[in-house]
Amino acid sequence: MLKGRNLIDPMDFTLEELEEIFKLAGQIIASPEEFAHVCQGKLLATLFYEPSTRTRFSFEAAMLRLGGQIIGFSEPNSSSVAKGESVADTIRTVGCYADIVAMRHPKEGAPKVAAINSPIPVINAGDGGHQHPTQTLTDLLTIKSIKGRLSNLKIGLCGDLKFGRTVHSLIKAISRYQGNKFVLIAPKELKVPEYIIKELNKNNIEYREVEKLEDVIGDLDILYMTRVQKERFFNEEDYIRLKDSYILDEAKMSIASQDMIVLHPLPRVNEIAYEVDDDPRACYFKQAKYGMYVRMALIAKLLGVR
């Protein structure tokens, strides 16, 4: 039962609860007009203590397409609640006006504090470098919808695997399903943190760590691209030597399987060449759309209207 619950950490829900959300998302995708009024009379508050237009749009479009309405702020400056008031007091006041909250905050743990004090469900829309659980739900729904399953997949994760919270959450989330294997494609400087490797080992999950995308791309079901920021490298030479291995282009796509799909949390900078966009395997804009649908399902479930 998801009604009245919060979503703070990507692991907050059981596999059954996730399945419930994905199932509802599927129904919404199949006949959106049936769900166009299920949140009528309900209000979502989008409390964005740091700007994130993409995520905010996704939440707001989700609520509006369910027939609900929005109040909110999109950056701290415009918000007097951001000044001098505790998150606990803010959420208790917003809880007087709204029915559900999506909170983005630069401080780790702020959405958790909000949830503890809130009379209404709180969704973590990203807290610093910590968690961004609706991105993980988006990734899972996208994979499930396009590949038809969340198990027995060979998943390549490519780019900055050290600092990317998106990738860490996705590894944990996918590890809960059977038979998945990871190919971790990153320069030495940006390998996944040790604690994730330990967990993979502990749970007997198969993985490989490699440096070059072209060496493994032919073997993947899913390629999840992330951004490689120049300033993460220790020196210029390493960056220049390695960066091309982390830019996906038509040449690399030509050696990939016809069934492989390319994902990316967006925004991209240059890690996927524009020429790839028209390839039917490029699914990162579809992924953005699934992000809206999974938020629709999530909101409807937490409000208990479906």
Place this chain on the structure above:
Amino acid sequence: MLKGRNLIDPMDFTLEELEEIFKLAGQIIASPEEFAHVCQGKLLATLFYEPSTRTRFSFEAAMLRLGGQIIGFSEPNSSSVAKGESVADTIRTVGCYADIVAMRHPKEGAPKVAAINSPIPVINAGDGGHQHPTQTLTDLLTIKSIKGRLSNLKIGLCGDLKFGRTVHSLIKAISRYQGNKFVLIAPKELKVPEYIIKELNKNNIEYREVEKLEDVIGDLDILYMTRVQKERFFNEEDYIRLKDSYILDEAKMSIASQDMIVLHPLPRVNEIAYEVDDDPRACYFKQAKYGMYVRMALIAKLLGVR
């Protein structure tokens, strides 16, 4: 008849008109779903020339819960109308798009200028240190709803009674009802201004001025707390000596009557200890909710839809 009227000053409405608003607010509280569409097709413009998230949310939630819609800005930077255009021209243009306006402005009197030039009703959502009439309506509705009456009450006002416009407006507003007595609890430096004392005397309204909350709390029906800012004191020693008298905690609540209610316009800083929040007599979050309901009633009345 309130249709088409403005609300600029808390004293703009007669007692009968206030009663009309409170009565409608009561009906909305009793069956909100009956009012969920009364403003369908109507637009509220929230023109906030200075940020006030709490007040803006309250207005926007009110309009949305009546089935209306919102356009607006939440701070002057994002507003080209704020630059170089007169308030008179702005309101005449906004009057082409919207059906009613809530205006917050740092300059005293700006909402009045707007109202004079406006083709649509204007609500003052706070003009500098001057007026904030919907806060006064909120306070009155809260008291009436919880205590059952607006007369024959012993009302303690505690904290900064010198600079707080909220308190000044509330004293004037409550003075219009029979048999109310005030206990004005403030340090010497922050006593109510002389003009208010003169008015109380002129109207034969009973009041006491005291320095310490603990001396009088046992005798109050209502305790209205406000913030005491350190920088208002002439010297550090006075602040340290007195500040504890203006912090409401469990110890002080234990000597208060079981029927006393605690109000606060929010946001609080530290003048009410968090331990008080769970006391059933702590009504300041309820008050925020009444603030939304009274704005719903006000908007519906000024638009003439009820």
Place this chain on the structure above:
Amino acid sequence: MLKGRNLIDPMDFTLEELEEIFKLAGQIIASPEEFAHVCQGKLLATLFYEPSTRTRFSFEAAMLRLGGQIIGFSEPNSSSVAKGESVADTIRTVGCYADIVAMRHPKEGAPKVAAINSPIPVINAGDGGHQHPTQTLTDLLTIKSIKGRLSNLKIGLCGDLKFGRTVHSLIKAISRYQGNKFVLIAPKELKVPEYIIKELNKNNIEYREVEKLEDVIGDLDILYMTRVQKERFFNEEDYIRLKDSYILDEAKMSIASQDMIVLHPLPRVNEIAYEVDDDPRACYFKQAKYGMYVRMALIAKLLGVR
């Protein structure tokens, strides 16, 4: 057929297509309640990379009065999509959430780039000093509605005719109709650019260039006022000598025809004296209202709901 089209340049539509939009606008004006739900379930994204409250309000009010909904940002700071992401990627993502976009951008051509990459219709809401096509539609609808025709009119354009994109677009747009004559009223420093004069000559369109409004006002059907900015003048003396000729006041109105109408794109500074506002020939606030109606018609047409 306008469904699915973009509006980037004021000349994008044929005269027949413009007529279609004006006809629908007329129907909306006549019975707005019939159109109050035609965009139900549709989302407009207002992407304002530079603030323009007036234009944003007009678009948002238009969409809301059609029963649609809004997502958007009102300035670049609050927008993460504004940072580091290409307009092409932004529009493809926003196209996942919304059904139609209104884009304001400081860079010439940005809305065009967006339109090329967009899965949904894009409306240019102003791109730098370049184009502002919905202002032109507003001007045309206003003239047509009040004067009853878009042909055989004597149109005075007064003020800064050199830098005002509004005026350039209006001249081009009105030149497509039969029998119109222009009186171009501007100081030497701010005359219309040579390329416009050449076009008028090429198309055998009658025009006069004069320096003083009072010399010609008696002869006009329409007087379109624009702002004359002091800093556009080469020297202070010229400015002082000429500025009064570009301020419309009661004295000048008294020598104008009783049928002449005064238009202005707003905001005004001081080029129209406040005393003129009550003259029934002053139509600049009506014009703002027509701006909302023409955007309603445009949105409905591009979405194909009417």
